[in-house]
Amino acid sequence: MNRYDNISDDEIRFIGYCPEMHIDPPRKKTFMWITSCVIAVILLAGICFSYLRGYEGQPDISSDPINMAVYEQKENNAEGQSYVEINDTIINDVSLHCFIPINAKPKLEVGLIKDIPPQYILGAMAADFGKENDSYQVIGAFVHQGEMISHSKSKYGFCALLKDTVVIGDDLTTPYFEQAIEENGDFFRQHALVLDGEVVTKFITQGQSLRRALCVLHDGRLCIIDTDMSVTFDTFATALCQYGVKNAIALMGSGAAVRWADDEAGRRYIAGADEFDFPDVVNYIVWEKTNNSATN
Amino acid sequence: MQEPKYLLISTPLEMVRIQEESILYIDSEGNYSNIYVVGGEKFFVSYQLGQIEEMIDQQLCSSLKTLVRIGRTKIVNLRYLCYIHTTKQVLSLLDPSGKKYDLSASKDALIMLKKAIEKIE
Numbered sequence: 338m339n340r341y342d343n344i345s346d347d348e349i350r351f352i353g354y355c356p357e358m359h360i361d362p363p364r365k366k367t368f369m370w371i372t373s374c375v376i377a378v379i380l381l382a383g384i385c386f387s388y389l390r391g392y393e394g395q396p397d398i399s400s401d402p403i404n405m406a407v408y409e410q411k412e413n414n415a416e417g418q419s420y421v422e423i424n425d426t427i428i429n430d431v432s433l434h435c436f437i438p439i440n441a442k443p444k445l446e447v448g449l450i451k452d453i454p455p456q457y458i459l460g461a462m463a464a465d466f467g468k469e470n471d472s473y474q475v476i477g478a479f480v481h482q483g484e485m486i487s488h489s490k491s492k493y494g495f496c497a498l499l500k501d502t503v504v505i506g507d508d509l510t511t512p513y514f515e516q517a518i519e520e521n522g523d524f525f526r527q528h529a530l531v532l533d534g535e536v537v538t539k540f541i542t543q544g545q546s547l548r549r550a551l552c553v554l555h556d557g558r559l560c561i562i563d564t565d566m567s568v569t570f571d572t573f574a575t576a577l578c579q580y581g582v583k584n585a586i587a588l589m590g591s592g593a594a595v596r597w598a599d600d601e602a603g604r605r606y607i608a609g610a611d612e613f614d615f616p617d618v619v620n621y622i623v624w625e626k627t628n629n630s631a632t633n
Numbered sequence: 634m635q636e637p638k639y640l641l642i643s644t645p646l647e648m649v650r651i652q653e654e655s656i657l658y659i660d661s662e663g664n665y666s667n668i669y670v671v672g673g674e675k676f677f678v679s680y681q682l683g684q685i686e687e688m689i690d691q692q693l694c695s696s697l698k699t700l701v702r703i704g705r706t707k708i709v710n711l712r713y714l715c716y717i718h719t720t721k722q723v724l725s726l727l728d729p730s731g732k733k734y735d736l737s738a739s740k741d742a743l744i745m746l747k748k749a750i751e752k753i754e
Contacts, residue, residue, distance in 0.1 A: 341683035341690075346704035347741035349749070352689050353698060467664050467681070544706050546662050591662045592677060614646040614679060 346543070419626035421459045421598040423606065431568055431576040435552075436598045437560040441624035443498055445523035447481050449615050453597055453605075460623035461549055461561050461596035462589035462609070463496075464525040466616060473616035477526025480517040481620070488514075494529030494537075494586045496551060496622075498522050503559055505551065505584045507532055525620070530574040531585040537574065547592055548573040551622065552585040561588065561622075563596060563608070588622065595621075638693045642668075642678050642685070649676045653693050656700065657726055657734060659685055659708040671713075671728045682708065703738045703746065711750070719743045 344350055419440040426433050438459045445463060453460065465476040478495070479486040497504040497513035499522040504513050507529035517524035529537045530550055548570065549563035562582065564573060570587070577585050588594070595609035640656065642649040649668065657669045661682035668676040668685075678685070686702055693700070699711045709726065715733075716725035719740050726734040738746075 341686045341702075342681070342705070344702060344705060346706070346739045348704065349742050349745050350702040351698050351749070352686055352700045352702060352708070353693070465664065468684075544661065544663075589663075591665055593665055593679070610677070614644050 418601065419458050420601040420603075421624075423598060423600050426580065428576040428579045429572070431564055431572060432566055433562055433564055433576060433580055435560055435562045435580070436596075437554075437558050438624040440627050442627050443503060443559070443622055443624050445481050445498060445525065445620055446623050447486065447620045448617055449619050450595075450621060455599075456626045457597075457623045458599040458626060459561065459597070460621045461551075461563075462594045463551075463620050463622040464527060465589050466618045466620075473618050475525075475618050475620065478514050478524060479526070479620070480514065480522065480524035482523065483518050483521035485518055486618075492526040492528055495524065495526050496586050497524045498622075503553075505529070505553060505586045507537060525622075527589075528570060528587040529585070530570060530587055531577050531582050534578060534583050536571065536578055543569055543571075545569055546590045547594070548590045549588040549594060549596060550577060550582075550585040551588055552577060552582045555581045555583045561596065561598075563588075563590075565608070640689060640692055642676075642680060642688060644679060649678055651676070653699070653710075654712060656708075656710050657713055657728055658710060658736065660736075661706040669734070672730070673728075673732065682706065701746065701749075704742050707736060707738065709736070714750070717743050717747050719747065 417440045419438075422437040422439060424435040424437070426435070436459055441458050446460075450460070464479055466473050467476050475487045476489070477492045478488050493507050493509050495504075495506055495508065495511055495513065497511075497517050499513070499517060499520050506513070514524050516522065531537065531552070534555070545567040547563070547565060548568055549561065550573070552560050552562050554560060562577060562580070562585070564576070574585065593610040595607070597605055597607045599605050638653045640651050640653060651668065651670055655670045655672075657671060659666055659668045659682065664679070664681055666678050666680055666682050666685050668678060670676070680688075682702075682705070686708060689700055689708070700708055701711060702708050703724075709724070713726040713728055714724065715727040716723070718724075722737050722740050722743065724736050724738055724743060724746070726736070728734070
């Protein structure tokens with residue numbers, strides 16, 4: 338992490354530090370520290386007490402149905418056209434664009450896609466990447482076609498793409514990571530936004546940016562939803578819930594993150610910077626046509 | 634007359650070169666940053682805000698002290714600061730053409746910024 342990022346939201350720093358401009362931060366109230374200590378002691382006592390009593394019934398988080406959603410690929414229509422159904426709406430003053438792929442199967446792709454192949458009817462940048470030791474790395478565990486690209490656990494949310502199943506969840510120790518490797522599937526980590534129709538509030542930063550998510554709607558359809566407004570994760574996730582999203586994991590946001598969609602008439606809608614200098618670790622979730630119908 | 638100082642941000646494909654006094658503010662967008670300059674233009678660069686701050690520290694004269702990092706998401710040029718409201722958590726910049734930019738920041742950060750400015754003025 339760059340040492341210049343060692344700053345909290347409540348601090349300021351004059352660039353080119355000058356001692357005469359140093360201002361002491363507002364003093365934290367003493368009772369807040371006392372309260373925090375008391376709470377910590379109570380929690381520690383509770384943990385010790387539970388351990389000594391042989392606590393049973395702790396749910397296995399890795400299999401907790403609240404923490405994941407399994408989307409089964411519906412049987413594709415071999416004669417049907419592959420396209421993206423596009424719906425636009427406004428929820429809580431947040432504009433949402435919903436892209437539902439029809440007769441297409443998702444997978445991950447790694448590396449810059451300059452000329453989008455016509456068989457990829459929908460796609461968006463998926464996992465974030467960042468610079469570490471002078472080279473770009475994918476942030477969070479990442480598996481592509483069974484090959485482990487990265488194994489860090491920096492984000493709790495995950496998406497596994499396995500044969501005919503897509504799993505979206507919020508679990509740091511999910512077994513789907515290993516399963517993706519074993520089954521030549523794909524796996525990436527991002528922030529979970531919505532689980533079982535509820536906004537996920539932990540690990541969500543307060544920064545504003547253009548947001549995009551991989552979603553499972555209440556009617557069971559898998560889709561991408563994004564907004565062209567700069568909003569916080571919380572605002573976006575709340576709008577997704579009200580739109581009818583049951584489960585959602587973030588996809589790479591910001592104005593540069595690319596997303597494209599081909600509608601029923603074959604028109605392509607592109608968002609993001611298509612001439613941007615992205616590193617080799619840039620990755621996408623794409624939907625590939627599942628049939629070779631003449632109508633495609 | 635003092636030579637103008639330029640901030641140079643370079644990637645293999647592109648380069649952004651801006652005078653320090655033209656920078657209004659810089660805000661963070663994840664792994665990228667937006668640089669807003671006098672005149673209304675905006676430059677989108679593939680560097681995190683911390684990396685931009687490091688470049689400013691290294692390239693621009695350290696005696697300038699007009700650029701301040703506010704929290705994790707902003708760098709502001711104090712030349713153009715015209716208004717702070719701590720409880721509303723707002724600070725405003727006014728560029729020479731009269732256009733006003735309202736930015737949000739934490740209450741504690743704005744209290745510190747206000748004290749710092751009052752100390753040096």
